[in-house]
Amino acid sequence: MQGIFSLTGFFLIVLLFFMQWEVYVKNIIITFSVSSFILSGFLLYLGIVNEEHILLALSALTAAVRGFFIPYIMLYSLRKDTWRARESEPLMGTATSILISVLIVIFAYILYRSTLYGFIKVPEGSLPIALMLQGSFLMISRRNTFIQMVGYMVMENAIILFSGYIFPGLPFVIEAGVILDLIGIVMIFALLMRIRENTISSGTPDSYENIEELKG
Numbered sequence: 001m002q003g004i005f006s007l008t009g010f011f012l013i014v015l016l017f018f019m020q021w022e023v024y025v026k027n028i029i030i031t032f033s034v035s036s037f038i039l040s041g042f043l044l045y046l047g048i049v050n051e052e053h054i055l056l057a058l059s060a061l062t063a064a065v066r067g068f069f070i071p072y073i074m075l076y077s078l079r080k081d082t083w084r085a086r087e088s089e090p091l092m093g094t095a096t097s098i099l100i101s102v103l104i105v106i107f108a109y110i111l112y113r114s115t116l117y118g119f120i121k122v123p124e125g126s127l128p129i130a131l132m133l134q135g136s137f138l139m140i141s142r143r144n145t146f147i148q149m150v151g152y153m154v155m156e157n158a159i160i161l162f163s164g165y166i167f168p169g170l171p172f173v174i175e176a177g178v179i180l181d182l183i184g185i186v187m188i189f190a191l192l193m194r195i196r197e198n199t200i201s202s203g204t205p206d207s208y209e210n211i212e213e214l215k216g
Contacts, residue, residue: 002124005165008042009127011035012161013105016134016154020097023087025078025146029071032150036066039157043164055164062160066153074146087144097141104137105130120166128162131155 015035019028040063047055078085092100108130116125135154142148 002122004042004045006124006127008038009124009131009161011038012131012157013127013134016131016138017098017101019138019147019150019154020101020134020141021094023094025085025087025144026075028147028150029074029078032153033067033071035154036062036071036157039161040067042161046164058160058164062157066157070153074149078146087142087147091141091143100137100141101134104133108133122166125162125166128158128165131158131161 012035015031015038019031022028022031040059043055043059043062047053047059109126112126112129116129117123132155135151135158138151138154139148140151142151
């Protein structure tokens, strides 16, 4: 079980490194979809082994919502807003982003070993923490709204991975994460609707640059 958990966390971190390197929004969205399907597969395996029906339900929900529905909606919106297809002015260069990402993984390991490891006793527990910090870094290091949305959902994927493996017998933790996920989706799409309204009302290329980043 620990080997599967480690392999899942490793692949998710590698895919996140690719997101940090990539500047084309479509590729980032597709990569997030792939990572969500990987997480769904792990939850399915975990649910079968532990005979936890809530994990099986969460696996199906993750595949349907995070693996397919949300990426499909984002890609559909991206086709309408072609000016968002590529991030024109990242806050930092690719090499700097990758270097910081590696340092985040190291920091997450040190942080976990010095704090939570004494209570949980799971050697691989630093992987979800690294994913959560990586998602947060993806949000603050990019200007594009779609990429910031992906960073937010990467953080929630990390929470699901952590709670599903560390606390499989506490379904309310997972249910609370799903509820927060749905609330976050509603809030994010409400913001996207507001951005689209502002874009239509202004209709100037300069306004696109001003509303590209979600703040607050």
